[in-house]
Amino acid sequence: MTEVVLSEGSNGERSTRASISLFTGYEGAKLTPDVDSVSRPRLVKSLIEGFGAYESLPLSLEPRKLETSQVETFVELLKHDQRVFPVVWISAHNSDGHPLVNPIPAADWLAGVAHVIVSEGVGPSRAVENLLDEKFNCFNGAVRIYWPGFSEEDSRFDHKLWLPHEVESLEDGKRHGFRSHLLSYVSEVSTNRLIDDVVEWSDVRRLQSRNELQRLREKGQDQEALKVAEEIINDLEGEKQQLKEQVGQLQDEKERARNEAKQWRKAYQEEQKTEDEAPIGPVSEDLPPATLTDAVERILSEYGPDAEETRVRIPKNVRGGITDEFEDAESAYDALNWLATTFVDAKRGEKRCPDLDLSCRRASGFDYTAHQEDSTMGEHPDDYYLRWDGEKRALERHLGKGSTKDPRETLRTAFFYDEEREEAVIGYVGQHQRTRAT
Numbered sequence: 001m002t003e004v005v006l007s008e009g010s011n012g013e014r015s016t017r018a019s020i021s022l023f024t025g026y027e028g029a030k031l032t033p034d035v036d037s038v039s040r041p042r043l044v045k046s047l048i049e050g051f052g053a054y055e056s057l058p059l060s061l062e063p064r065k066l067e068t069s070q071v072e073t074f075v076e077l078l079k080h081d082q083r084v085f086p087v088v089w090i091s092a093h094n095s096d097g098h099p100l101v102n103p104i105p106a107a108d109w110l111a112g113v114a115h116v117i118v119s120e121g122v123g124p125s126r127a128v129e130n131l132l133d134e135k136f137n138c139f140n141g142a143v144r145i146y147w148p149g150f151s152e153e154d155s156r157f158d159h160k161l162w163l164p165h166e167v168e169s170l171e172d173g174k175r176h177g178f179r180s181h182l183l184s185y186v187s188e189v190s191t192n193r194l195i196d197d198v199v200e201w202s203d204v205r206r207l208q209s210r211n212e213l214q215r216l217r218e219k220g221q222d223q224e225a226l227k228v229a230e231e232i233i234n235d236l237e238g239e240k241q242q243l244k245e246q247v248g249q250l251q252d253e254k255e256r257a258r259n260e261a262k263q264w265r266k267a268y269q270e271e272q273k274t275e276d277e278a279p280i281g282p283v284s285e286d287l288p289p290a291t292l293t294d295a296v297e298r299i300l301s302e303y304g305p306d307a308e309e310t311r312v313r314i315p316k317n318v319r320g321g322i323t324d325e326f327e328d329a330e331s332a333y334d335a336l337n338w339l340a341t342t343f344v345d346a347k348r349g350e351k352r353c354p355d356l357d358l359s360c361r362r363a364s365g366f367d368y369t370a371h372q373e374d375s376t377m378g379e380h381p382d383d384y385y386l387r388w389d390g391e392k393r394a395l396e397r398h399l400g401k402g403s404t405k406d407p408r409e410t411l412r413t414a415f416f417y418d419e420e421r422e423e424a425v426i427g428y429v430g431q432h433q434r435t436r437a438t
């Protein structure tokens with residue numbers, strides 16, 4: 001047991017929070033690779049069985065069965081603003097109405113980190129179509145995870161979907177089947193979750209020290225007060241050093257994740273190049289774009305000049321200048337999709353959107369800005385103006401993500417809205433547009 005904390009809610013109700021952190025290491029004469037094996041600590045099961053547990057909602061060692069009549073309640077659960085645990089939905093296969101994985105051990109393994117829901121037949125998946133955007137559905141034996149804060153404005157890629165063939169492959173290919181992969185996936189997030197309003201031992205110690213310092217000052221015992229102050233400073237220095245080490249570890253993890261993403265992206269691109277046969281089923285639609293160019297091409301195929309309805313245009317000279325340094329192609333696609341749908345709908349008067357910036361951030365993580373400074377636009381016209389239909393048009397609006405000078409993390413998309421055609425026209429896609437400061 002790493003930590004046990006007592007907390008009191010706004011209604012005066014007291015609760016106990018327990019956390020367990022596991023670290024693996026090796027001490028020996030030679031270095032050997034760590035075994036990729038994850039499981040739930042037995043203590044978690046004992047606590048749930050012996051005392052019961054909840055985190056906004058009751059925790060369970062067994063899967064909750066989802067019947068067609070309960071679908072409305074299920075959707076409410078997904079959207080519940082107080083939900084802090086992910087929901088794992090295991091759907092039934094169309095052929096026999098049963099899931100592809102055994103939900104009972106899966107729920108047992110995920111106890112304490114996720115709520116596991118299993119469909120009773122194919123009815124729930126069909127009923128959800130009437131209550132939820134189809135991009136968030138789960139059917140035919142697929143498994144999906146819905147993270148806390150779920151909204152229909154999210155990207156479908158935010159809430160991981162394992163297609164039936166992926167579930168079967170992981171079920172057969174791993175030592176403990178698909179549940180092992182699922183626990184590993186969820187644990188990576190749950191171990192980094194921060195809980196608000198929790199008092200830890202370091203907080204108690206700091207409060208005691210400050211109270212003692214105040215008492216000594218009031219009594220005029222300056223020397224003793226100085227010693228207590230030094231203890232507080234030493235504690236803060238220790239915490240500062242720990243934070244530095246954590247920052248270093250996170251930077252290392254970020255770099256490893258970046259390299260892994262590159263490898264997966266490269267493997268995906270190679271597979272697309274060498275694949276002779278058409279993919280079976282809508283697999284490509286569920287894969288995120290591999291590069292920024294891929295994201296742009298997808299948007300143009302859906303909303304560009306050759307689509308059924310044109311909503312976005314990007315001139316050839318602008319497309320030709322796009323590089324694939326920006327690594328979060330998925331969020332870039334979401335931002336462009338927001339532009340083609342929510343933004344254009346709002347400008348056409350088809351659907352109201354009272355806060356475009358908030359809507360864009362929720363949909364993609366990008367910021368939306370409606371105006372840029374005239375002085376800056378005048379100094380760097382190549383970045384802020386576009387020749388369009390024989391006129392010089394100002395790219396007064398832009399979407400942006402990131403604030404560093406690293407093109408892998410930062411992207412700007414500048415555009416204007418063509419009132420006559422009722423379309424968004426993109427005239428710049430790159431890192432930072434030049435300013436007086438740069």
